[in-house]
Amino acid sequence: MRPLTAYSAGSRVKVCSIKGGRGVKSRLESLGLVPGAVVEVVKPAPGPVIVKLNSSRIVLGVGEAMKVYCESAPEALDEAV
Amino acid sequence: MKEIVIAFAGNPNVGKTALINAISGAKLKIGNWPGVTVEKREAEFEFEGRRFRLVDLPGIYSLTPYTIEERIAQEFLLEERPDVVVNVIDVTNIERNLYLTTQLAELEIPMVIALNMWDEFKSKGFHLDVEMLSQILQVPCVPTAAVRGKGIDRLLKEVIRAYENHILPAKMRFNRVIEEKIERLEEMLKEREIPYPLRWSAIKILEKDEFFLEKVKKFISGMEEEIERMRREIEDYFGEDIETVIAEQRYGYINGLVREVLKKPVERKIEITDLIDKVFLNRLLGMPIFFFLIYMMFKVTFDGSAPLIDWIDGFINGFVGKWLSIGLYGMGAPHWLVSLLIDGVLSGVGLVLSFVPLMFFLYLFMSILEESGYMARAAFLMDKIMHLVGLHGKSFIPMVIGFGCNVPAVLATRVLESEKDRRLTALLIPFMSCGARLPIYALFTGLFFKKHQAEIVFSLYFMGVVVSLIVGMILQKTVFKGESRPFIMELPPYRIPTVKMLWNSIWLRTRSFIKKAGTVIAVTMVILWFFMNIPYGSPPEKTVLGRVARTVSPVFYPLGFGKNWKAIAALIPGTVAKEIVVGALGQLYGLEEEVKTEKADTSFTQDLKQQVLNLKNALIKSLKGIFGGFKTGIFEVEEEKNSALARIKSEFTPLSAFSYMVFCLLWMPCAATLGAIYSEFGAGTLMLSILLTTTVPYSVSAVIYNLGKVMGF
Structure with a gap:
């Protein structure tokens, strides 16, 4: 389990847990970033991170991206949804 | 006749406003950057003998209370209980959009879902079982394409049906561990006679x-311990905090639902948005492209509008002015009245009106940036720079809007989550050079910097940004200490703005500019004329305005234009609206002109024909200016004909003119902006803003003028 900032462009990752205050969590959750969601890293750190979730693109500041812990998601998981 | 209130709820950028426009035929503003709908917008209309009121709720992702938008939406839905909620969904992103739907369903208000962007969705190869979706959610679902006006009639029919039959949506079930608690809490709340939907209240309290909680405090007093126990039980069972558990459960339900109704295309096509982003958000190319776009925006604005500005100027002063004065004298009007109307009102308002083409082009580009989705990218690119002042990229959006007009910019700070970020951003907005300041630059650069007009104007805009960053840094170290709020933002897909969209947006803004010229500015011009002419017949420096301006002028000596009391006098009415500075300068410097008794050496129709011909030439020149490559166009200010301009030129040096422009750039924003700051943040922030916008311009102009003098300009 590594923070989102640790992944390179193009990696597919599964969100495991989100640390941090309620404000951050609630924002991310309402955008679909909940534990279990599979996202693709479009633009990695340094600087703000962009991830793609289904067909939406979400920008996370470095501070926020550090709080999202993920694991690598195998390609197959994608089609499960 | 009872009015049927329909609230439109949905995520940002799903085309809610476009849908309302399509239904009501009203001209509402539609946008494509996160949260353009910050004010409460309504439209009223009649259909089949019924009266409807459509309320455009702010774009929200959920009904949590973390942003002002979410609070506005929650408050409206709970307290005003609209008759029907139309949940607008961007069907190309259905999973995320349904999150809000599951929350809306718990409000127990009849609901209809508009599956918007339907044509885009189909063309991407998706297939959705609309029938099945309607059945599971127990909500009528209607495919729509708001921009093309498709599906509108059916949507309206379903809304009426939902209203008449009071069809309530199905509410999703949570895991039984949570359901137990919800049911128990519902019973407790029922006894307390809570005035909100029971299930909704139970979930919200648990969450x-x-x-x-603040709202229902008095209903749940004494229950707090019991509620806390319920929360703990859920959290222990799932091993996560309650809010995450509930969000996860909602997405679990949605994923199951979507699996039943949605067929994704077998082949995943590369999306155009991703390709464009590869270039526009590129680490190396991103910033240069951004600055190039902004530079081109000002360049085309200037080159395209210059010939039209000349034409309007000639039309008003040469044609309208001439025939009006002939007409007035012909009716035996006294000399002072002709002076008031021609020199006061017409020349001032005329000068301001002549900048309408400039506004038009500027607003055109601002709209394109907004509607295309690029604005959010600009915020992303600027994140690093904004961090210098303790803000993040999202604050940049209101600041860019400030280039168009500071008033909506102040309102647009509402997209920011934290109060601190909002206040700081609002204090920096007045340093963003709004459209109304452009006429001032146009006038002075036309007189002093003909060859480098676009560059000088660009440098002024740039300076505004730099000054705001410096001021921001100082404020952050002193008044606004502390962490800034999370930077989380959606990048909307790129969309080609339709002509209709752009026109609505441009016309809305240009119209208010023209209206201002006809009302506020005209009245200010009349008042100004009196101050400039009392006592009547005395030389300009002995008039009321002259005396005041001359008394304070020594203060401005270090800035280089202290000796021109007229320039200082023009700043005073300029606080009402910045464009008045130009009108006032026109009046003040035009004073010494002898009042010509115009003679009709040509006939009215001859003149009119000539004007039409001039317009045609101006339009051709404008097109040439826009597409004519990089050569900077020149304002053809005809000095020999316009002696006021010649006199302005003689009283300034290029350096003092630049200093004056910088001062106007940073000086107190117009009354409307100050009003917006007051209504959003209160008197304290207003005072701070006034303090900043008086001391900062003074210091900056003084530094520039004296440095420039040392350097030999």
């Missing part, structure tokens, strides 16, 4: 929705 610790601070905003809602």
Whole structure:
């Protein structure tokens, strides 16, 4: 389990847990970033991170991206949804 | 006749406003950057003998209370209980959009879902079982394409049906561990006669929705311990905090639902948005492209509008002015009245009106940036720079809007989550050079910097940004200490703005500019004329305005234009609206002109024909200016004909003119902006803003003028 900032462009990752205050969590959750969601890293750190979730693109500041812990998601998981 | 209130709720950028426009035929503003709908917008209309009121709720992702938008939406839905909620969904992103739907369903208000962007969705190869979706959610679902006006009639029919039959949506079920608690809490709340939907209230209380808890405080007093026990039980069972558990459960339900109704295309095509982003958000190319776009925006604005500005100027002063004065004298009007109307009102308002083409082009580009989706990218690119002042990229959006007009910019700070970020951003907005300041630059650069007009104007805009960053840094170290709020933002897909969209947006803004010229500015011009002519017949420096301006002028000596009391006098009415500075300068410097008794050496129709011909030439020149490559166009200010301009030129040096432009750039924003700051943040922030916008311009102009003098300009 590594923070989102640790992944390179193009990696597919599964969100495991989100640390941090309620404000951050609630924002991310309402955008679909909940534990279990599979996202693709479009633009990695340094600087703000962009991830793609289904067909939406979400920008996370470095501070926020550090709080999202993920694991690598195998390609197959994608089609499960 | 009872009015049927329909609230439109949905995520940002799903085309809610476009849908309302399509239904009501009203001209509402539609946008494509996160949260353009910050004010409460309504439209009223009649259909089949019924009266409808459509309320455009702010774009929200959920009904939690973390942003002002979410609070506005929650408050409206709970307290005003609209008759029907139309949940607008961007069907190309259905999973995320349904999150809000599951929350809306708990409000127990009849609902209809508009599956918007339907044509885009189909063309991407998706297939959705609309029938099945309607059945599971127990909500009529209607495919729509708001921009093309498709599906509108059916949507309206379903809304009426939902209203008449009071069809309530199905509510999703949570895991039984949670359901137990919800049911128990519902019973407890029923006894207390809570005035909100029971299930909604139970969930919100369990979720610790601070905003809602505050609302129902007196209903749940004494129950707090029991509720806390329920929360703990759920958290222990799932091993996560309650809010995450509930969000996860909602997405679990949605994923199951979507699996039943949605067929994704087998082949995943590369999306155009991703390709464009590869270039526009590129680490190396991103910033240069951004600055190039902004530079081109000002360049085309200037080159395209210059010939039209000349034409309007000639039309008003040469044609309208001439025939009006002939007409007035012909009717035996006294000399002072002709002077008031021609020199006061017409020349001032005329000068301001002549900048309408400039506004038009500027607003055109601002709209394209907004509607295309590029604005959010600009915020992303600027994140690093904004961090210098303790803000993040999202604050940049209101600041860019400030280039168009500071008033909506102040309102647009509402997209920011934290109060601190909002206040700081609002204090920096007045340093963003709004459209109304452009006429001032146009006038002075036309007189002093003909060859480098676009560059000088660009440098002024740039300076505004730099000054705001420096001021921001100082404020952050002193008044606004502390962490800034999370930077989380959606990048909307790129969309080609339709002509209709752009026109609505440009016309809305240009119209208010023209209206201002006809009302506020005209009245100010009349008042100004009196101050400039009392006592009547005395030389300009002995008039009321002259005396005041001359008394304060020594203060401005270090800035280089202290000796021109007229320039200082023009700043005074300029606080009402910045464009008045130009009109006032026109009046003040035009004073010494002898009042010509115009003679009709040509006939009215001859003149009119000539004007039409001139317009045609101006339009051709404008097109040439826009597409004519990089050569900077020149304002053809005809000095020999316009002696006021010649006199302005003689009283300034290029350096003092530049200093004056910088001063106007940073000086107190117009009354409307100050009003917006006051209504959003209160008197304290207003005072701080006034303090900043008086001391900062003074210091900056003084530094520039004296440095420039040392350097030999």
